[in-house]
Each structure stands twice: as structure tokens, then as C-alpha cells.
Amino acid sequence: MHSTGLNTNQIMRQVIYALALGVSASYIFFGWGIVIQILLGVVSALVIEATFVAMRGRPVLESISDGSAVLTAVLLAISIPSIAPWWIIVVGVAFAIIFGKQLYGGLGSNPFNPAMLGYAFLLISYPLQMTTWPVDFSAFSQAINIIFNALSFDGLSGATRLDEVKIGLSLGNNLASIQVHSISQAWINAGFLVGGIYLLARKVIFWHIPMAFISGIVVMALLVLIFDSQTHLPVQNHLMLGGTMLGAFFIATDPISASTTPKGRLIYGFLIGVLIVVIRNYGGYPDGIAFAVLLMNMTVPLIDQYTQPKVFGRS
Amino acid sequence: MNDYIKIAKNGLWTNNQALVALLGLCPLLAVTNNIVNAIGLGLATTFVLVASNVTVSIFRNQISKEVRIPIFVLLIASFVTIVELLMQSYFYDLYLILGIFVPLIVTNCAILARAEAFASKNSWDKSALDGLMMGIGFSLILILLGAMRELIGSGTLFDQSSLILGSLGDTLSVTVFNDYQGTLLAVLPPGAFIGLGLIVAVKNYFDLKKV
Numbered sequence: 001m002h003s004t005g006l007n008t009n010q011i012m013r014q015v016i017y018a019l020a021l022g023v024s025a026s027y028i029f030f031g032w033g034i035v036i037q038i039l040l041g042v043v044s045a046l047v048i049e050a051t052f053v054a055m056r057g058r059p060v061l062e063s064i065s066d067g068s069a070v071l072t073a074v075l076l077a078i079s080i081p082s083i084a085p086w087w088i089i090v091v092g093v094a095f096a097i098i099f100g101k102q103l104y105g106g107l108g109s110n111p112f113n114p115a116m117l118g119y120a121f122l123l124i125s126y127p128l129q130m131t132t133w134p135v136d137f138s139a140f141s142q143a144i145n146i147i148f149n150a151l152s153f154d155g156l157s158g159a160t161r162l163d164e165v166k167i168g169l170s171l172g173n174n175l176a177s178i179q180v181h182s183i184s185q186a187w188i189n190a191g192f193l194v195g196g197i198y199l200l201a202r203k204v205i206f207w208h209i210p211m212a213f214i215s216g217i218v219v220m221a222l223l224v225l226i227f228d229s230q231t232h233l234p235v236q237n238h239l240m241l242g243g244t245m246l247g248a249f250f251i252a253t254d255p256i257s258a259s260t261t262p263k264g265r266l267i268y269g270f271l272i273g274v275l276i277v278v279i280r281n282y283g284g285y286p287d288g289i290a291f292a293v294l295l296m297n298m299t300v301p302l303i304d305q306y307t308q309p310k311v312f313g314r315s
Numbered sequence: 316m317n318d319y320i321k322i323a324k325n326g327l328w329t330n331n332q333a334l335v336a337l338l339g340l341c342p343l344l345a346v347t348n349n350i351v352n353a354i355g356l357g358l359a360t361t362f363v364l365v366a367s368n369v370t371v372s373i374f375r376n377q378i379s380k381e382v383r384i385p386i387f388v389l390l391i392a393s394f395v396t397i398v399e400l401l402m403q404s405y406f407y408d409l410y411l412i413l414g415i416f417v418p419l420i421v422t423n424c425a426i427l428a429r430a431e432a433f434a435s436k437n438s439w440d441k442s443a444l445d446g447l448m449m450g451i452g453f454s455l456i457l458i459l460l461g462a463m464r465e466l467i468g469s470g471t472l473f474d475q476s477s478l479i480l481g482s483l484g485d486t487l488s489v490t491v492f493n494d495y496q497g498t499l500l501a502v503l504p505p506g507a508f509i510g511l512g513l514i515v516a517v518k519n520y521f522d523l524k525k526v
């Protein structure tokens with residue numbers, strides 16, 4: 001990443017700015033939940049990061065001001081349901097920072113994307129809270145009540161579109177009779193897409209991973225459609241549902257846990273896209289971005305080894 | 316006397332089979348999702364360790380060097396069969412839960428390692444103590460890991476103790492956190508790996524501090 005000429009803090013800052021559009025879209029459709037989650041996540045991330053860095057005897061200020069803990073918290077807060085109880089984001093951020101980053105030796109040494117590790121931990125550990133999504137706008141006081149007092153409001157929560165599609169298909173319905181579109185999710189994805197293009201324009205991320213990521217989804221989605229178009233989602237729905245754009249531009253592009261060679265980035269991104277479609281179609285969970293990214297994180301050392309660019313002048 | 320203290324310390328801490336040798340990981344990771352399973356498997360393993368160590372030590376001069384490993388395995392397998400039949404008749408429910416991991420005690424490297432490394436070279440009394448201490452050291456880690464995973468995973472301790480203690484066990488079961496929905500990951504296999512890693516880290520921390 002140093003070839004972009006930005007330091008860690010500047011990169012993290014740009015990424016957080018670029019997230020603003022997608023977050024606004026989520027706010028417009030689902031209300032204050034996401035704002036509260038982000039604030040909760042950032043505060044707990046700073047406290048946890050500072051505590052652990054101090055315990056490890058490293059300079060605290062330098063570590064919390066590099067913005068990486070904040071970015072992890074923001075990405076995780078965006079990924080979870082915005083009406084999840086307050087402790088979900090706190091526990092998730094704690095797991096992401098302690099087990100995903102500090103235990104490996106801090107920023108730069110973590111083989112896995114910390115935010116996605118936190119997400120996978122939460123999804124496996126608390127499946128009920130992690131699959132209850134908002135379906136309508138909640139005002140500030142409502143969001144506070146849901147998040148802190150565990151009050152539930154009828155008509156405010158439900159499954160996501162991907163979840164509904166999965167359940168519908170498992171009941172034996174075919175796609176024609178299931179609602180496969182979601183206006184709110186399409187707008188949120190569009191918001192992250194524009195934010196991602198901003199990052200590309202500012203040269204904070206390289207084009208390889210997002211492009212390969214999206215091609216992976218398109219190719220794999222088309223492939224499964226050839227075999228059976230009745231029970232598999234059309235390509236455009238794969239792109240505009242769930243966390244596709246957030247994953248393509250903000251999560252898979254994490255400079256630390258992603259592949260670092262140009263050719264490697266293409267392989268890495270493409271296979272994440274393929275895995276996402278496979279998990280969405282055949283897996284037990286409705287969306288698969290976290291698992292796909294974590295699985296590909298494991299293969300990064302291998303990919304990097306075999307895609308080293310040839311040194312000029314040597315055969 | 317000094318020898319015996321050294322053997323005990325070796326088994327419980329310095330050369331703890333689960334934490335230092337990292338032997339017997341398969342049962343260690345698979346059955347420690349609560350304390351009761353851990354105690355059950357710990358007791359069974361300890362019994363087999365003591366019995367096999369004593370027999371191997373007594374017959375160490377008769378066993379020819381070339382075929383010692385098959386003979387050790389045969390001896391261990393006999394004791395595992397005894398344990399398995401005993402569990403089947405007295406702790407049937409626990410036997411059903413532990414399932415394949417009781418017969419698999421045969422393949423627990425910790426037992427063969429002690430027979431080969433210790434019992435085949437030492438007198439029977441020392442071997443018995445070694446087996447007992449190695450067994451207790453292994454069991455303690457099983458129980459600690461089981462307690463951690465049960466507490467974090469489902470918020471209880473000693474749940475289903477009646478499997479071992481009969482009706483007395485029901486009074487032992489404690490619900491530590493009321494209204495706790497559980498952290499599933501701790502009960503699932505990743506929880507075992509993370510938990511064991513943390514325990515090994517704590518042991519290493521104490522060892523480093525002493526030096």
C-alpha cells in the first residue's frame with residue numbers, strides 16, 4: 001500500500017469518509033440504529049485497543065491514532081443488523097481487536113481481516129440477534145430502546161431479502177413466487193459502490209480486488225443459472241443484495257490481510273466472489289461475505305508465493 | 316523422596332501432557348464442551364495411564380525391545396476395554412455422550428509416550444506415580460478447558476453432573492449467569508482451540524516470569 005503515498009492514518013481516514021454514502025442510505029431507510037452502532041463500536045474499539053496495547057507495553061497513542069481500530073469497528077458496525085442489542089457490537093469489536101489483531105502481534109501481523117473475524121464470531125455465536133434485521137425506519141428514541149433496553153417493535157424487524165429467498169426456496173417455492181428485490185438494499189449497495197469508486201479515484205485501493213470480486217460473483221452466478229434458473233438468484237440480485245459492494249470495495253481490499261501482488265489480487269478477489277455465490281446458494285447462512293473473505297485470507301500466503309512478479313533481468 | 320516430588324511436578328506442570336507435550340489433543344478438544352464430559356474422560360484416561368504404566372514397568376525386562384510398541388499398545392487396549400465396559404455398565408449415559416472417544420483413549424499418544432519414555436525404564440512404584448500425575452495433569456487441563464467452555468458457552472457449571480454422581484449431581488449444577496443466551500462459538504470446535512491456546516499462553520507466561 002505504500003506505493004499510494006498515503007500513510008496508514010490517511011488511508012484509514014479516506015476509507016471512513018468513503019463509507020459515508022452507504023451509511024447515509026442505511027440511515028434513510030432504517031433510521032438511527034446504524035449511527036448508534038457505529039458510535040458504540042468506535043468507543044469500545046478505542047478503549048479495547050488502548051487497554052491491550054498498554055498491556056503489551058507498546059505506545060498507546062500511536063496505536064489508537066492510526067485509525068485501524070476505528071475502521072474495524074465501523075466496518076463491523078455497518079455489517080451487523082442495525083437493531084442488534086448493544087452488547088453485540090461491543091463483544092464483536094472486542095473479539096475482532098483482541099483475537100483478530102492484538103494476539104497476532106498488532107496491526108500488520110494479522111492474517112485475517114479483523115472486522116470479518118468479529119462478524120463470523122458474532123454470526124456463529126449469536127445467530128438469533130445476527131439475523132434479525134430492521135425492515136422499517138426507526139426514530140432515535142425507538143432505536144435507543146431497541147438497542148439498549150431490548151424492546152422490540154412489531155413491524156420493525158425481520159429477515160433480510162437473501163434470508164427470505166433462502167427460506168422460500170427451501171420450502172420448495174420457485175423464484176417467480178418469491179420477492180427477490182429490495183429497494184433499500186439496492187440503494188445501500190449503490191452508496192457503497194459510489195464510495196468505492198471514490199476510493200479508487202483517490203488511489204487508496206487498487207482496482208484489481210473489487211473488479212475481480214465482482215467478476216467472480218457474475219461468473220459464478222451465471223454458471224449456476226445455466227444449470228437451474230428456477231432456484232438460483234439472477235446476477236443483478238447477487239450484486240445488489242446483502243453486503244456485496246461493501247465487501248468488494250471496503251472489506252476484501254484490506255491491505256493487510258489481502259494478497260499483495262497484482263496477479264495475486266485478481267485471483268484473491270475472483271475466488272472471494274465465487275465463494276460468496278457458492279455460500280449464498282448452497283451454504284447454511286444467507287450471506288457469505290465474511291466466510292468467503294476469511295477462507296481466502298488463509299490462502300493469501302500461498303497466492304503471494306506463486307504470483308511474485310519476475311525480477312527484471314532474471315529468468 | 317526427591318525423585319517422587321520431581322515426578323509429580325513433572326506430570327502436573329513442567330511436562331504437562333496437554334500443555335507442553337500437546338499430546339492427546341483429539342479427545343482434549345472434542346469432549347471438553349462441559350465439565351462433566353471432561354471429568355469423565357479425565358478419570359478414564361488417568362486410570363488407563365496408571366494401569367498401563369504399572370504393567371509395562373513390571374514386565375519391562377520380559378518385553379523384547381523389538382516388539383515393545385505393539386505390546387504396549389495391546390496392554391493399553393486391554394485397559395481401555397476394561398474402562399469402556401465399566402463405563403457402559405455403570406455410567407451408561409456418560410458413555411453414550413463420550414461415544415467414540417472412550418475407545419480412542421488407546422490412540423492417545425500421551426499414554427504410549429509415558430509407557431515408552433518412562434515406565435519401560437523405571438520401577439513400578441515410580442511408574443505408577445508418573446502415570447497418576449500425568450493423568451491428573453491431563454485431567455486438570457481437560458476440566459479447566461471444559462469449565463471455560465461451559466461457562467462462556469452456556470453460562471452453567473457442572474451441568475448434567477448426575478451422569479457421574481447420580482441424584483447428588485443435580486444439586487451440583489450451577490447456572491452462573493441467569494437469562495444468558497450462550498456464546499455458541501465456545502461450545503463449538505473453534506472454542507476448544509482458542510481456549511487451549513489461551514491456557515498454553517498463560518502457562519508460558521508464568522514459566523517466562525520465573526526465569
